[in-house]
Amino acid sequence: MTHGILSQILDPANRANPYPLYEELRKTPVFHDGDGPYVISTYYEIQSLLHDPRLSSDARNLAATAHDPLAEGGGEEQQALPPSFLKLDPPEHDRLRRMTNRPFGPPHSPHRVDGMRGELGDIVTGLIDGIGDTERIDLVDQVSYPFPVTVICRLLGVPREDESRFHVWADTLAASLDPDPGADPSERLRVTHDARMELGMYLAGLIEERRKNPGEDMLSQLAAGHGQDEAMSTMELLSTAALLLIAGHETTVNLITNGMLTLLRNPDVLRHLREDASLAVPLVEELLRFEPPVQLLPQRTPLADIEVGGITIPKGSSMWLIIASGNRDPQRFENPDRFDPYRKDIQHLGLGSGIHSCFGAPLARLEAQLALSELARRLENPRLLEDPPPYRQNAVLRGPRHLPIACDGIRP
Template identity: 65%
Template structure:
């Protein structure tokens, strides 16, 4: 590539530990056009929020103008139909409604709430396993296995298959990691996505023959007014739900522990005041969002925003993490403050594509962070910054080595201290 542009610097793995100075530079031009690719990066809060609600912004890559370039490899390929997050209304709305039937309102309004006890047991068991040790990698031993166990239970994926799909998911995520020479990564990601789809297709058939109480069983057997997803739609969206259902929460928990350890007063407040769990997670979603940017958007018409006209068919990136620290929206935005009065973040997006699993992610984050803060005594970092995963989109530590004196007894997070609302 030619000389390193601001977007290319953001994509560089060297920036992963602290991309925020680059986001600060990006916000000087609210709509920044990357000269080498024609990408328009939108980095200020109100402009991002406006575009997330604008029907002239498409999530469907098929609307990209011919010849338009992307610095990131695609998450998907033409071998499967686009998932709901890569479609526009009304197709998006139909698939989202069908996927929501066994997960949340209006048909399953208590689904996430009723999982709370089981989630609490899973996270307490993972922390129990640290007893007798004084060091741990909180990614490998807590932040990763917790949401994986939850999404496996929810979807109906055998937990013992995790080693198999972890390799595939890692390759899929690596396929959207960076710009530059990623041809081999793209091929590997596409092969991995197809292999994961084949694996899930087998599970779908098993659940069709012998349905259970899980989401895959419901999606393959439930017949509502709108019918069911086609088999290929179901498989494609099952891949999405399995990957997105744990990848972002791993980062939420790992980023959360790291941020709390860098802000010991917030860690102590969470430990001693369980009711602060809700605000702590909301501020984390603002301060260190697991999804840093939405890179695959396209204009369906010329759009004027912040004094700049983005032409029809142009690639648009919505820089959520930059918007979450916009000083025009948040006072003292680079300070982690769970007690701030207004935390209307962009961590779950906004509009029709707001995060499908937000209620579950919130509960997982609240339970995990309180469990860690309240039970690992004298918790401290071994390495700061820790090593990061390469993806600029799904950003979080690859490992999080910590030390602690002992593991205290489990004290459940009071139910009123965990929110599941979207």
């Protein structure tokens, strides 16, 4: 295998269809070109590593000599803030994740996500009602982007009148995740830094306000702290709120957009979903296997030498887990390149696994189910205007930047 396969995976020219590259990669389940990361691309190996306590998510454990093309210039997304729990190991990871989960899900808040179902439905309905010209709809800008950002605002307790400001910050920070060779790097860094500072100051003010006048929202409950853990520090709270904002909407935007693109390429499934909204549940699971919004997990580091597929990976090395490749591993899934929501066994890796499995999975699932079933029901004869559509450049968070579609009208 050539040294060039990793640069091909990172090359935006291959973003619309990276799957043939992953197929090539699976021929060497542990790929290492001498100075780059160790790349794991097969299902069972990835699944095992996601549950292996010897694998660290903390970049501070990376050996100084380790070379990782995705780490260079990265990590600036949380300058001035401590790492979020996503980038920590136990016990710090467990403490912060446990505290964040208390107001979000079971056992302490079992109805938080399901209790939002009506409100989520109203937000989707409002966005579809506001589409306007049906001869050219950009599904990203008009539905799949504003929907999860609005939801995160409501969840955190951002006042309605401030939501538009939040959208602007989220947009700027999302853009910073994509390489942009044509842009002036110093100007881009300044704009991103300013947005991060403004967002941080806004959140700090909101946290202070919630400490004085707590409400039912998640930020109020996080600021209060409960049980065996002390309350989070302000810096930890800021870091967690920023994580929920970015991770909480970036992946869902891609999940909904990839979902609509896949449905428009599979008109029979789209028709079935229009006739039976309950199909949305298995459909979203198959979507997380077939077109996962997070394609790979970079910057994992073994804390000791570990053996994978007969290869010893040295302590401190950089490792990538290509979950999108594992999801299409023929050793695990029959006809893996076929989109089939009626599949009997969809144990995908699309939301990760183990202690770092996707924190917002219940919310992301519900958002995608509601958005896709409602779009299928209401758009009359929808069709793609560009296939493939223009993709974002990011190799990790993969999805179309725009999804131009048309339809004959919008059903009530």
